[in-house]
Amino acid sequence: MAxxxxxxxxxxxxxxxxxxxxxxxxxALSVDWGRLYDALFDWDIAKQLFxxxxxxxxxxxxxxxxxxxVGALLLGLLLALMRLSSAKPYRxxxxxxxxxxxxxxxxxxxxxxxxxxxxxxxxxVPGIYGPGALALSVVxxxxxxxxxxxxxxxxxxxxxxxxxxxxxxxxxxxxxIVIPQAFRVIIPPLTNEFVALLKDTSLISVLGVTAATLxxxxxxxxxxxxxxxxxxxxxxxxxxLVLTVPLTRLAGYLEKRxxxxx
Amino acid sequence: MRRTRSWMALLLVLTLGVAATxxxxxxxxxxxTDTTAASSDTTAAAGGETAxxxxxxxxxxxxxxxxxxxxxxxxxxxxxDDGEQTxxxxxxxxxxxxxxDLELAPTVTPFDGIWLQPAAGTCDLVGSAMTITPxxxxxxxxxxxxxxxxxxxxxxxxxxxxxxxxxxxxGAVIAVQTGTTGEAYAQENAPEGAEVKSFDEAAAMFLxxxxxxxxxxxxxxxxxAYRATQDDQFVVxxxxxTGEQYGFGxxxxxxxxxxxxxxxxxEVRDSGEYDEVFSxxxxxxxx
Numbered sequence: 001m002a003x004x005x006x007x008x009x010x011x012x013x014x015x016x017x018x019x020x021x022x023x024x025x026x027x028a029l030s031v032d033w034g035r036l037y038d039a040l041f042d043w044d045i046a047k048q049l050f051x052x053x054x055x056x057x058x059x060x061x062x063x064x065x066x067x068x069x070v071g072a073l074l075l076g077l078l079l080a081l082m083r084l085s086s087a088k089p090y091r092x093x094x095x096x097x098x099x100x101x102x103x104x105x106x107x108x109x110x111x112x113x114x115x116x117x118x119x120x121x122x123x124x125v126p127g128i129y130g131p132g133a134l135a136l137s138v139v140x141x142x143x144x145x146x147x148x149x150x151x152x153x154x155x156x157x158x159x160x161x162x163x164x165x166x167x168x169x170x171x172x173x174x175x176x177i178v179i180p181q182a183f184r185v186i187i188p189p190l191t192n193e194f195v196a197l198l199k200d201t202s203l204i205s206v207l208g209v210t211a212a213t214l215x216x217x218x219x220x221x222x223x224x225x226x227x228x229x230x231x232x233x234x235x236x237x238x239x240x241l242v243l244t245v246p247l248t249r250l251a252g253y254l255e256k257r258x259x260x261x262x
Numbered sequence: 263m264r265r266t267r268s269w270m271a272l273l274l275v276l277t278l279g280v281a282a283t284x285x286x287x288x289x290x291x292x293x294x295t296d297t298t299a300a301s302s303d304t305t306a307a308a309g310g311e312t313a314x315x316x317x318x319x320x321x322x323x324x325x326x327x328x329x330x331x332x333x334x335x336x337x338x339x340x341x342x343d344d345g346e347q348t349x350x351x352x353x354x355x356x357x358x359x360x361x362x363d364l365e366l367a368p369t370v371t372p373f374d375g376i377w378l379q380p381a382a383g384t385c386d387l388v389g390s391a392m393t394i395t396p397x398x399x400x401x402x403x404x405x406x407x408x409x410x411x412x413x414x415x416x417x418x419x420x421x422x423x424x425x426x427x428x429x430x431x432x433g434a435v436i437a438v439q440t441g442t443t444g445e446a447y448a449q450e451n452a453p454e455g456a457e458v459k460s461f462d463e464a465a466a467m468f469l470x471x472x473x474x475x476x477x478x479x480x481x482x483x484x485x486x487a488y489r490a491t492q493d494d495q496f497v498v499x500x501x502x503x504t505g506e507q508y509g510f511g512x513x514x515x516x517x518x519x520x521x522x523x524x525x526x527x528x529e530v531r532d533s534g535e536y537d538e539v540f541s542x543x544x545x546x547x548x549x
Contacts, residue, residue, distance in 0.1 A: 111469070118473035208437060208459040208470055222460075225375040225441055228401050 042231040049223060049235050056211075057219035058239050064133055064201040064215060069194055071137025076144025081174075083149050094145065101142035107203050110135040114207040128213050132204035140197050147189045151182035184258040191251035195244050216240060312361040314525040318518040322386050327364045329355060330385040332373035335464050337488040337543045338391040339368070350543040351389045354408065355510075357535050358526040372462060374441040377402040380513035387519065388511040391482060393443045403514050405523045407507035408536075413447050414483040414501040416490060418471060425478050426499050431456045434477035437467040443506055444481040451502075471496065482506075484544065 003011070082094035101109065113135040117123045125131040155178050163173035183190075202217035209218055220236030322328040333347055334340035342348035347368040356366050369385050376388050377398045393411065394404045417425045425431055432453040438445040440460045448458045459476055461467045468489065470476045479486065483501050490496050512519050530536045 111466075115466075115469040115473045115475065118475065119469070124474070206462060206466055208461040208466065208475070210435075210457050210459045221374060222440065225378075228375075228378060 038229075040230050040234050042227075042229055045223075045227045045229055045231045046235050048227075049232055053216070053219060053232075053235060053239060056214055057216045057236070058243065060129075060213055061198065061201050061215045062243065063129055064136065064204060065194070065198045067129055067133035068136030068140060068197055068201070071133065072140035072144050072193075072197065075137055075141030076148050077179075079141060079145035080148035080152060083145065084152060098142045098145050101139055102146075104139075106136070106139045106200050107206060109139050110203055110206060113138065128210070131207060132201070132213075135204070136197055136200060139200075140193060143193055143196075144190070147186050147193065148182065150189075151186035152178060154185050155181050187251055187255050187258065191248055194247065198244060199240070312526065312529060314362065314522040314529075316362055316364075316522065319522060320516070320518075322383065323367070325363070325365060326367040327355070327359050327387060328367045328369055328385040330371040330376055330379045330388045331368050331390040332376060332463070333368065333370050333390075335373075335391055335485060336492075337484065339389070350409070350539065351391060351508075353542070354530075354536070354539050355387075355389050357530055357539055358523060362522070362526075373439060374462065376441075377511045380511065380516065386512065386516070387523070391485070391508055392511060393482075393506045394509040395443060398511065401514070402511035403516060403520050404509035404511050405520050406527055407509050408527055409484075409508040411506045411508055412483045412501050412503050413444055413480060413506070414486045415499050416471065416479040416481070416486040416496050417477065417499050418474075419495055419497050421477065422497050422499055428480075428500060428502070429453050431478055435459050435475070437461055437470050437476040437479045439464055439467060439481060442481065443504070447502065447504065448480045468493075468496075 079094045079097060082090040083098075085091060110132065113125065114131040117125070125134050159177055159181065160170075160173055163177045164170070168176070201215055204213075204215065205218040209215070214222075216236050216239060220232045223232035224230055329352075331339045331347065331351065333349070335349075337349055338351045339347055339349040347366075347370075352366065352368060359366060368389075371379055371384065371390075373390060373392075376390055377392065378401055379385050379388060380402060388402070391409075391411070392398070394407060398404070415425070415428060415431075425434065428451060430453075432455045435457045436448050436452055437459050438448045438461070440462055445458070445460055452458055459470070461470065464481070464485065467476070467479050467481070471479050472495065478499075483498070486496075486498050490498050510520075510523055512523075527536075
């Protein structure tokens with residue numbers, strides 16, 4: 001084959017394109033579209049899910065997510081500062097906490113906090129959203145701690161030194177100079193964690209759901225039973241996207257803006 | 263660049279392979295493999311003579327009766343000490359299929375919508391303490407009833423005077439399992455101000471009752487009664503006669519399999535084998 005390198009790579013690329021197209025065409029031809037529509041895109045069923053899918057299910061998913069994420073941020077910041085602290089016990093505690101709650105599946109933590117705490121200690125987390133939101137905060141606090149720590153460590157030492165030489169205390173320099181810059185650095189991973197947390201709210205239903213605490217996934221699953229059809233799952237999937245896509249766009253915008261600010 | 267070329271060849275082969283499998287997908291509406299089980303003319307040592315044959319019965323996997331069950335749900339289905347699924351449903355099914363040269367292959371499936379599983383090709387039969395209801399009969403073919411079950415209330419021993427009846431639960435939380443007849447019964451009959459909380463699995467309901475998260479569990483009487491004998495912190499306070507009966511469910515077009523099950527059910531009721539299994543799990547002969 002007396003081809004130049006460029007010709008060869010072009011040939012390869014078009015080969016891949018052609019193969020992909022052929023695959024798509026074959027798939028499209030072999031799918032029974034009528035049955036697919038009946039099972040997954042039944043418009044009449046989809047219409048019946050509104051407005052409840054938004055006013056009840058999406059609302060509860062968002063409440064769980066917001067409470068869980070705010071809690072996780074505060075906990076994560078605290079743990080990150082403990083890990084960076086000069087006091088050894090703090091460092092050990094934070095490291096241990098992060099290892100444990102990153103290592104345990106979220107579902108187990110949810111069951112432990114929802115049922116384990118009351119059975120073992122007689123402690124009950126108040127509120128209908130309380131146990132689920134707290135469990136998610138506990139799990140995601142561990143993840144966010146590492147993210148935030150990485151952000152703080154990414155800020156050049158000179159920033160802290162400059163602030164200290166202006167006469168700021170260590171704490172004040174952290175709060176006004178280092179942490180704000182750290183958060184700017186970690187917007188992308190924070191967005192990732194937020195989306196992951198939003199999807200993990202579907203695990204909370206293991207604690208039992210009432211008409212008031214039904215969230216999206218569980219709503220979809222019970223509707224699948226009611227109608228003996230998978231359309232509700234597609235609807236719920238779309239609603240999840242409607243919640244997450246604008247958020248990732250917003251994060252992208254914030255990222256751009258903070259790049260300009262530098 | 264030899265590497266590039268062999269890589270392309272691999273991709274092509276892969277594409278063709280996928281295409282071939284996609285084309286081979288014929289448009290009949292059975293999701294399962296078409297293995298018609300060989301009829302068993304040979305009399306198995308275990309069960310003696312039976313009028314039932316597997317002629318025309320299509321099974322999900324050859325030589326096995328694949329059964330969807332929401333285990334653990336003692337005493338009907340749960341994992342025994344040897345790791346095998348056991349319980350009244352499982353042992354009755356084993357007795358039913360003994361002369362048919364079949365192995366029981368339980369598949370653990372959440373109860374929520376379990377009667378739709380045979381139609382999806384997940385299993386041949388649902389055996390999961392499942393009440394026969396008109397709604398479920400629209401989506402699954404049921405065998406003759408094999409068990410009578412009513413609903414009941416399970417509460418903590420300390421609360422047995424406070425929550426003696428369903429009506430006393432006004433303002434309290436009642437646990438039910440998603441997709442069950444108990445859930446429907448609670449939603450229709452719970453007193454004003456009581457909150458109905460649905461759980462995915464029975465195990466979570468017992469945890470919730472123990473932790474004080476709920477005041478009572480409303481579900482099938484045999485399950486609550488069995489739990490109360492196993493665990494002295496719970497007690498059954500009220501039973502509701504609903505005339506419910508359990509049946510085994512198959513997909514709507516699987517009359518052949520349901521015929522076999524019904525034939526065998528009649529045989530084991532006549533032979534006394536049914537009563538044996540019953541008293542093994544409930545300590546007394548059926549009423």
